[in-house]
Amino acid sequence: MLSYCAYNSSVLPAWTQNGFSICFLDTVTSSILLAGMVLGGGAQLLVYWMWAIRLEQQFQPQPKGFRIQIILSSLIIIQYIMRIGFATHYAGHLHGYNELSTIFYILSWMISLALLWTERSKTLMSYSGRGHGIVLLIFWTCALVNETLAFVSWHSPQWWWKLSNKDQKTAFGLWVCRYVLIFLLFVIGFRAPALPRRNYNLMVNEDRNEELTPHPKDNVQRSAWAGFWHKTKLIWPYIWPKGHSILQVKVIICLLILITGRVANVYVPVLYKNIVDKLTEDSEEGATINPWKLIVTYVAIKFLQGGGFGGLGLLNNLRSFLWINVQQYTAKSIMVRLFAHLHGLSLHWHLNRKTGEVLRIMDRGTTSINSILSYIIFNIAPTIADILIAIVFFVTSFNAWFGLIVFVAMTAYVAATIVITEWRTKFRREMNLKDNQTKQKAVDSLLNFETVKYYGNEDFEVDRYNTAITEYQSSEWKSLSSLCVLNMSQNIIIIIGLLVGSLLCAYLVSKHELKVGDYVLFSTYIMQLYAPLNFFGTYYRMIQQAFIDMENMIDLMEAKQDVCDDPNAKTLILTKGKVEFRDVSFHYNSKRKILKNISFTVNAGETVALVGPSGAGKSTIIRLLFRFYDLNGGDILIDGQDIKKITQSSLRKVIGVVPQDTVLFNNDIHYNIRYGSVKSSDQDVEDAAVAADIHHKIQHFPEGYATVVGERGLKLSGGEKQRVAIARTVLKSPEIVLLDEATSALDTKTERNIQASLNNVCNNRTTIVVAHRLSTIINADTILVLQDGMIVERGRHDELLEMGGIYESMWQSQLSADDEMGDQLNPDVNGSNKKDK
Template sequence: MLTYCGNRSDLLSIWIENGFSPCFYQTVSASLMVFMAILPLSFQIHKMRRQAVPVESKYLVNSFFYMLQWFVLLLLLVETPVRFALDWTKVYNEVDGVSVYYFLARLVLIFMTIALFRLERTTLLMHLKLKRHSLALILSWAVLLLIETIVVVSWNSQLWWFRNEHSGDKIANGLWITRLVCVSLLFLISLCAPGVPTLNSWLTVNADTERDVEDGMDQLLHHRNTGGMTQQSGSTWSGIKLKVKLLWPYMWPSGNVLLQINVMICIGCLVAGRVVNLFVPIFYKNIVNGLTYGNEWSYILTQIGLYVTLKFMQGGGFTGGFLNGIRSFLWIRVQQFTNRKVQTKLFAHLHALSLRWHLSRKTGEVLRSIDRGTQSINTLLSYIVFSILPTIADILVAIVYFVAYFNAWFGLIVFVCIGLYLADTILVTEWRTKFRRDMNTKDNRAKQRAIDSLLNFETVKYYNAENYEVEKYDDAIVDYQSSEFKSNASLVLLNASQSLIINVGLLVGSILCAKFVIDGTFQVGDFVLFGTYIVQLYTPLNFFGTYYRMIQANFIDMENMFELFDQEEEVRDNVDAITLEVQDKSVEFDNVCFSYQPEKPILKNVSFRVNPGETIALVGPSGSGKSTIIRLLFRFYDIQSGVIRIDNTDISTVTQSSLRQYIGVVPQDTVLFNDNIQNNIRYGRVTAADSEVEAAARAADIHDKINSFPDGYQTMVGERGLKLSGGEKQRVAIARTILKAPDFVLLDEATSALDTTTERHIQESLDKISTGKTTIVVAHRLSTIVNANTIIVLQDGEIAEMGSHEELLKANGVYNGMWAQQLADVSEYGENSGSGSGNEKDKETKKK
């Protein structure tokens, strides 16, 4: 006859023979699965099927931990009927009602978790901003974990399988260990949600439209944020594999034996600290028991000496202890190594990014992200290695010690309290993440607003906009403080909930321990041991929440820095790239096509050749592609089709560094470093001696002007060279190029913004640079290129005309019209007009 409890116990008996009644345990466990897991899962599955949107397969990322989740779920699914068949037929040779109830509840629960797990993998709720599993799924796995762990309190009961008295107990014990490992893995991995797709990569349309650099567009459309940096959403543990991969080289200082020894000693100090933490309360207990029961003075004195020695090693309060002091001292060099490596690698990576990215960045936000990101790496490593891992080790040691020395009840109290504490910390901190991330975003905006305003100081003054800028900056700060308040308020809530959990656990444990002391089971020293150890354990545990929050905050601070690392180099050297060796100094464009945006071509099948030592000029209206040709030859961008050759060698097959060492550029807008004039000129060749710098300055006709300054060559030029006039900056740029001594010279409208007199002097210096060099000139004033060997007229990205100055005038085409228009401007505005040529050749030609 099938009965509900069978012959193992009855439902009303809760505690039998030092353990739970199996019937009561399975009834409560099955009910927990039904009401706390199956019902919430049903609602969540129904909600997902009604409201979730499918996710395309290309946005699904497979990972080891995602596959591990599937393996564990399938293992649990197989184990459940196997356990039912073995446990109640082959092992105990009976079936009762409670076992059927427990089996059905567990089987339904596992099927539903698999269904919801698959739904969360393949669909997304539009309002869900965090990359995590639903609370219903996490709760169901937490219930399974609680059911498997709470059975430990029946360790000493004869009614359970722990005694291994026959083969059935061994099988049941093995299945229990399997279930415990599986649900523990499921619960821990669920906090990272490796298989859940991210929302930002799927829903947000990439609106990155790059600027046609020559087209005079007012603004550059950015990514969702600026500088190619996206706005993160979701858990900060998303992409943890990539983050650890980036951090790992800095955690282990490869190539530096001394620092590696430092790391090993630091780890040794951590291990020693765990041992010390265990024995400090034990020796304190021995002192109390010795004083209580009148042990010999030598014994008490020995225990006190050992206790004080261990306390010295451990430290306490605001003192870190001898072990922590040694560890902190040795870690300084490792920390400095990490900081230096991260910053230099990121700095090198930024310089390797394309011109397109640098045109779209916001300098203030990029610098702010770099500062926060590099600072957070050191903090992150310190928290993980010296705070989180030791705290976890202390918790595991405490649970094992309490179970072994006291009994399973104390281990259960510690385990439940710590489990609730960690769950509360993780869930609330994940909820708080959006406040911290929003605070960072608004902090970036406030700093960017301030930097933009200061960089454009003159413009602010020109338009009397000081009050406007202050008001905008104040608005940005108010906006930031609003998010800061939410972040800090949620932190107060988290601290209150953590304190409640800790003190409830301390209360229950103290009452239980005091009861055992009164009953004579424990000694007074055991109560002191429990109180000392639990407080010692809760102190780092209390900081565990802080550590976790700081790790979250540091990951958030690092997100924008990781975004910078994620920016791919648009122009890369081929794996088999060769070093360019220049011989005859020729340049050739062969059917070159290029566009900044696919829908708007800039160059269309452009072909021309510059023979060695010749000068070719590019003219045409704005947006016709003149400056683009300069940038393509310097390989700031790669072309879509066609070939660019130097000495009959395709420049895409050579290294960028070898290509650029032969090319000198004098840009239209010269930007100088905030350094002295001498170093700004020396930038053309950083190994040049002072005499070579002065020779280059003489050739650029700026030596005498520099000597007239009070500080001579040590004169500081100010930020972006603002202390120098336009002509002086151009001459410094020319001196740089002369010092570089390139084989190819690119002049990008180098005199278009200068007055006629200055232009004439600058033009003479440019002629010196170009002598014997292969030169390409982008010109606005046609009078400056009348002596060019070939003039190319570009219009709508195509070559409209090509020839010498005289040939193009005789052709009576586009160039002739441009020449006539500039002569008319000279007549209307006068010889000294900054926009006219004002050149003697202009007047002579006009007379003709």
């Protein structure tokens, strides 16, 4: 007759012979797993069957990770079948619980396979999360906990830890195999390699021919821990202060202090227990012995430890004091590198970025790195170490039940923290995005306050800002409310663990198996352990948030430089200043070419003017020569040297630029002129101002050269800003001068005054002028007329007029416009002005 349990015993009691009853444990756990999968998995399959849509093949990730999950799940099912076969072979018969639990386990794992396949092949349009559903995650977690419970029965003869015969050795081997397979599946499950990283609604709007791979810039769906090792590798050079021996010694001392604190955390409750036991024993025997040595030792260690988890102790404060310089080194290093990296990026990148958003990213990213270091090294790592020490201590000093209580409580706490925090990650990331948008709108509006005033759109800007804040607060509410859910879950787990442990300890004290001091030891130690554990969720959230905050900064640091020096680049050797363009082609977008095989030469000391309609490519030529962009074809040479094969710093050192839209630093005039050559003396600055015909104007300002020009130089007029820019270029004293429509935004009188200053700058220098008003370039050695990215005419002013082509038409148009303006301003003046012109 087939018995259900071995030796015809009953399913109960659950605990017998110093361990769990295998019959009881297999029956209960297999039933729970199957019930959970039938109810939870069945409900999820039903939902997917009714409302999900099938993912197209191109939207499914590469199947490698999915295949691994399928193989692992299949191997687990196979090993359960093997377990039945080996049990029959060695024992000669089966017990009822063997058959029942095996069937239940196999069924539950088969449902998990069905769920795994369904989640990969179908998706819910309304679901925006990333990763496996909660049913699979809980199933894998419970399966792993089920196998881990075998450790509790380490001393039980029912189990196979002693490996005394082939039956036990086989059972142990299968358990090891099963444990490894489930553990791998559990770890891979959180990564969810079989599932898309983005929402289906986003993917269907993309090019169907684009290969679907995990999107690295997806700030909504991916886990904050994604790319953990990559992020760690990126910030590691800033963590260990290489080359700073004093800082390295401080880091080592901080780690030693950390270890000392772990030892102190063990001794404080133990000494407390000994004091209570001593006082209790003395009181019962009527003795008057005072355990003053224990009390002094206890107080001394408590002084080192400080509060419940070292918050006010000597060790913690000493460590914090020593860590200040290390933290400052890290912050300074990464801020300087990021700032230098931003200056090394191309003009194209900066034109497409929003200043307020970049500054916000820099600020949050730098703070996040310091937070990660502090929380991981001094909070998370010590807390985990304290948990492990506590489990070992309770198992050895009390019994396995206390170790199990601590282990289960801590495992449940950590699991709940991770699952809920991962769930609420998207709310935090969304809040960051809305915060960036809010700050960007504020900065953009304030920087353009003149435009706002011109059109009377103050209310419109306030409404935009109000809408941005409302959207931010909506995301903030989701983040904070989900935080309350997390805190409540953690609190429930902590209280249940404390209650169960305290009741068990009190019961053993009442049975005289433990002393009163043991209860004091348990309650003191567990509360001391729960204090940092209570903050474990906070630390985990802060680390996760720091990783989220760091993502955008890492994106900045990994932004590629479009224009880089050649590895063998040499310093430009300038002999004459001759500039050559040879068949130069360029485009910002491959669908629209800006320059088409442009060729011309500017000999040393000559002036070449570029004219033509807007969009013809005039300013692009200036930017290419300054190497803001690299060519798509052709070569640019200076004294026979290809600018792609010389360093950018040496190239830009010999070129001076006076742009159309001069932007000044929010500093004094002296600083803005000296910026052309930062090591110049005050006299050099004034001489440059004289050459730019602005020295006398500055002297009439109340504060002279100390006058602050305001944001972007808005306190100065257009002509004054241009003269400051010219003085800055004069001070730089470049061999090659580029004028990019430097006077087009000025009135005629101011233009004529500044033109004299520009002539001083360009005298005996190789000059390229982009001109809007043709009257400013009539003395140029060569005038190039551009249209549709090509040079259609070239020659001197008189020669081009005689051609009767595009240049002559432009000249006549400007003459007519000037005559009309003159007639409007001076209606009594006769037409002799035309002849004068």
